[in-house]
Amino acid sequence: MNKEKLKALINQFQNHTISDQDLYLLKHYLKNNPSDEFLLEIVDELGADSQEIEISSSDQIFQNILSNKEVQQVIAPQKNTKHRLVYWLSAAAACLLFFSTIGFYFMKNQSSQELADLSLSKTEIIPGGSKAKVVLDDGTIIDLETLKNDTVIYLDGYAIQKDIDGVLSYQLDPQLKDQQIVYNTIITPKAGEYHLVLPDGTKIWVNSSSELKYPLNFDKESREVELKGEAYFDVSKIQSQQHHVPFIVNTGSQKLEVLGTIFNIQSKNNKIRTTLVEGSVRLTYADGKKFVLKPNQQAIYEEQKNNIDIIAIDPFYITAWKNGSFAFDNASIHEVMDILSAWYDVEIDYLSKVDDIHFTGTVSKYEQIDKVLDAIEMTGSIRFKIDGRRILVMK
Template sequence: MKKEELKDLIQKHKDHQLTATELQRLKEFFHSEEFDAVFDRASEELFLENSNSGVDMESEKIYRRIAEEILPQLKRSIKSRNWLYITTVSVAAALLLFFYLTPSILPNSTDDVVSAKREQIDILPGGAKAKLVLEDGKIVDLANLRSDTTLQLAGYKIYKNAKGELTYTLTDENISSAGLYNTIVTPKGGEYNLQLPDGSKIFVNASSTIRYPLQFDKAKREVELDGEAYFEVRQMVQNNNKIPFIVKTREQTLKVLGTSFNINSYSDRIETTLVEGKVQLSYPNKKGGLLAPNQQSSYHSKHQSFDIKDVDPFYTIAWKDGNFAFENTSLSTVMKDLERWYDVEVEYRGNFSKIKFSGTISKYEKIDKVLKAIELTGSVKFKIEERRIIVMS
């Protein structure tokens, strides 16, 4: 998104005039890695033009309003954009070594410089990138946190293992009464895995947010999701009572005891796919029901419709295992997945509503290889211009 477009959206948001389409556009860009930088430039120009009050104060206020509207589950934890920087002797040494070696590895010819610039605009696949929002509003950039690192915090510790996954361990049992929450926010081109104190695992897809307590209470285990995540829930028993695990996703409430399932809420539909066990789904309009393994429910927010169908979960959860997998999937859905994972924008030059695609490919391939696989259908061609993918007949 360009600065001028974001300025227009910021002004409309400030004036409470955003359409649903514009809010969705703002939401998608909010999850991109460049949002903060473009927002700072756009808001500075906007408030210098239109406001006599302090630019920094106005900018911070509108940033919080946007964050709270787009990600309501952060409402209680985003206070300001405080960054928690993790510094160690080894990191400092690595930086020193980099600057010491830099002169010897710089390109020494025009061709080398051109090659280096070309490398910078290569569209690479995403990876383990996310921001961890702590209870006090401070933010840890997990991509910059070294593997095999432990964060010791008040009453609990977080360990990042060699695979880049987070594991929580409580060091103070009294933390359960404190009602403390953490939040994982993945950008476009990012995903993250974590293990909660009860042993349940959550795989968070790109452009998603999940908010969870540091310690579940004795009656229920409840988390909040916006976007897509795959859950492996461990059964939990206290005093011979099974403690339910609850996932809230907009209007949907999902309740399980111990099972594996995927929730996708990127669009105006909430799709829930069950792999193992059973889940109970409920909505404000009292629709819902039980899901059995290999079934997928779809709830349409606008029409408040609900249906269940049989599916092969492989295609739904392939992203968790490092693949794109499509079965007679619309081209627009395929391109939405590529947009989120490769952090690109897609432009359509023509009507492609009838084109379907089936296939499986590693999502760690460069994007040009993925696009060539789609082109083999013979019904579509692609052109790459910087970070824009143009879809043509």
């Protein structure tokens, strides 16, 4: 927000002419920008001009801050409903005090229902993290989030290990390899993801709202898994009797076959997006069509239309989630909000038509959601409001 816009909103607030929506925006901005370079100057200008702001000594308040003492009753009602604003020596202190003044304004001038409607949501929306459940071959469910790191669970013929870094891996009894194939399924919820290593050494990162079924003891001819949702694969190469054992990923209408490579698959909303980072993969579809992908290519298969497009792409934007980031390259705001909805487990409501808005940028997926929304708002073409676990989207 530029200086003139910020000054105008503060001035409207002083004169009790600020709209409910602008008051929300002002509160939100001040809360997240306590060191705004213009703030001290604006408060100084308005303090000199206004009859409603009384300036008192800031020395004691400033000393309290330096000594980590809690500042008590920085705002008190005065005669003629004036507000007493203590003028602090830094922009951050001035911002905190002004923010408190807005809170007082709310209490004195709004009904309790209006206060509930307009105040910032107290619902804490935190980023997702390592959350998943493993369904064993016999139907037993293990919640990995509640399992402590560096823990081993011994089962019939194999052991499940959650290592010191929280990565899921397996230890197999040699006799298990010659027995009937045993399957496990890992399921991630909204706001969840998980990293696991299969017994063959293949590393897999499973994204939120996804499901991966995999055998522990692959047969000698192929290694086959089933995916619903999104996962990133770093497939290890193995040989059996002088020939490579292919790794196969089934996603319903598509079968992907590799020998050893790195790729990302996303299967949702009747679309399967396969992005190749390195190596080579062969895609086979229900109608018999086959395609070979090269690095930096993405295959987009629309199941309902039975249509396949292969495009050139920068894998960075597709695989950034695995490395702890959101990365967008001219993505529609609907694509962006779908990803945020899955990761933060929130609902998205569109109050304006935003089909024409796109976003390019990268931000850590472990930031609080308001920081991510602030980054998107910097485009100047869109605004957000947090209401409980809903994100309201508007122009």
